[in-house]
Amino acid sequence: MKKITNDILKEQIYYEKLENGLDVYFMPKHGFTKKYAVLATNYGSNELEFIPIGENEKIKVNEGIAHFLEHKMFEQPDGGNAFDKFSKWGASANAFTNFTTTAYLFSATENFYDSLEHLIDYVQTPYFTDENVEKEKGIIEQEIKMYDDDPEWNVYFNCLKALYVNYPVRVDIAGSVESIYKITKEELYKCYNTFYNPGNMALFVVGDLEVDKVIEVVKKVNHYDVAKLSNEIQKFYPEEPNRVNEKEKVAKFPISMPMFNIAFKDNKVGIRGNQLLRKEIVTEILIDIIFKRGSRLFEDLYMKGLINDNFGGGFSSQVDYGFTIIGGDSKDPKEVKRIILEHIEKYKKDGLNKEEFERVKKKKIGNFLKYFDSVNFIANNFISYNFKGINLLDYLDVVKDVTFEEVEERLNSHLKEEYCIISIVEPTKN
CATH class of the missing domain: 3.30.830.10 (Metalloenzyme, LuxS/M16 peptidase-like)
Structure with a gap:
């Protein structure tokens, strides 16, 4: 072998x-x-x-x-x-x-x-x-x-x-x-x-x-x-246009608090191997900086009573499709979306914090090393990456090589209002 x-x-x-x-x-x-x-x-x-x-x-x-x-x-x-x-x-x-x-x-x-x-x-x-x-x-x-x-x-x-x-x-x-x-x-x-x-x-x-x-x-x-x-x-596969299908989708369920998913469609698709892994890591770092607990956005939404501890986000990275998704519970999901887009535009105008980038990057390295104590994590992630042309053992090398400029570029190219949708589940009136 x-x-x-x-x-x-x-x-x-x-x-x-x-x-x-x-x-x-x-x-x-x-x-x-x-x-x-x-x-x-x-x-x-x-x-x-x-x-x-x-x-x-x-x-x-x-x-x-x-x-x-x-x-x-x-x-x-x-x-x-x-x-x-x-x-x-x-x-x-x-x-x-x-x-x-x-x-x-x-x-x-x-x-x-x-x-x-x-x-x-x-x-x-x-x-x-x-x-x-x-x-x-x-x-x-x-x-x-x-x-x-x-x-x-x-x-x-x-x-x-x-x-x-x-x-x-x-x-x-x-x-x-x-x-x-x-x-x-x-x-x-x-x-x-x-x-x-x-x-x-x-x-x-x-x-x-x-x-x-x-x-x-x-x-x-x-x-x-x-x-x-x-x-x-x-x-x-059927041809997929760059645009989103619907900007808003609402359903009703017997729940006490509205639930939401806010998502950004990724149109940078058709890539494999470490190029795809790099895009995934860059996007995850960006999401961590903007949406994690303790960020400006999180604190703003939390202090206004618009989110709770269920708020969080992630990136789904595949060869032919991908999307960033942020979800949680809120009394006013549409206001959450408005504030998220407002903060994103402010980040684009003012720039990201380089010290925050370095901190998030080190956290990703630490978490990855910690996960190597789990045989479940190793096996399932290896298989998932393998079918995308990625070797799990390359992860650390790619993380270390990611630059601050790449994350800022991803902010400007991916988190755009035109690619953003909201899905809401509202409580039934009775």
Whole structure:
């Protein structure tokens, strides 16, 4: 295996691409009792139009199918559930689907290699029948309805619908009740055979383990019965204009205090690797300076009784889309938006504080080093970055290299009123 080392972090990662194309990564963490593995595919809810492997024509699948497929992967041909074996070995297993990735993971303190073998085995063993697909529709329908009743979920997805005109990030990850009832086992197999190809996947293992044993187990159980991926999967997305879709979106829920998301659409997209990582870090530093607790803006809003401790912001950074989002509770969300835009213009006019920039930068470095005590953080962030062409071990080098001038430029180019929207959930009148 190839060894990738970072002298500052004093960490190393072993890497090998298997013959079938699967990328395998292992980070030794000596002295840690917890061990963690995540097997992920570069496939999420945004992938609705693509050319299936072995075919020539583009198809469009039903919304929510990536999430549906994740649910069905736990059902086994023998009638059992993949979770059963993890429980028997004392491992804690889970899975998730987001806009860009589907991941299957577990953590354990013992019987790790048995659990690792099982993880790889069940993700390679799809079992879809007309009956079990129909049964799952009712389960996912209840999940969708549960989120439909969640004001936090609604204020967030209404925010995305306001930001994006066409891009599928505006579509709920689970789809709609209407779309999931159109899903068939044939459609599931088509998505599985295309996106669960080992050439489109990565495995990351971290813990106090032996590298030779890890790769031995992986190769032993790696029996994918699919053609090796020779080229990138052809995926298609609708053209997204630079403008926002709606400036304001309002919904009503039985809550006591209005909730809001204020967001800025990022139009600097289509970049990968450390260039993308740099944009992410620059934007996060900017958000920290302007919106964090103790900032001029925070104090102004707080002293006017317009926000509480739930106020905060972050940046979502992907290859083809991105957005800054600020959320919280307020008796007057529109006034919060007005004051935020007012402060942003003042920052643009007066400039940022260089000492504050240096302080935030040092804080990011400290937090990143602290997070390396968490195997969950290491594995999940490595996988997320890996599919964007980024090596997690490069993070510190990029942070240290970011300049004050880059953050000021990002302030002027990204936080613009024309790219700003507000999503509000108001209390119902009764």
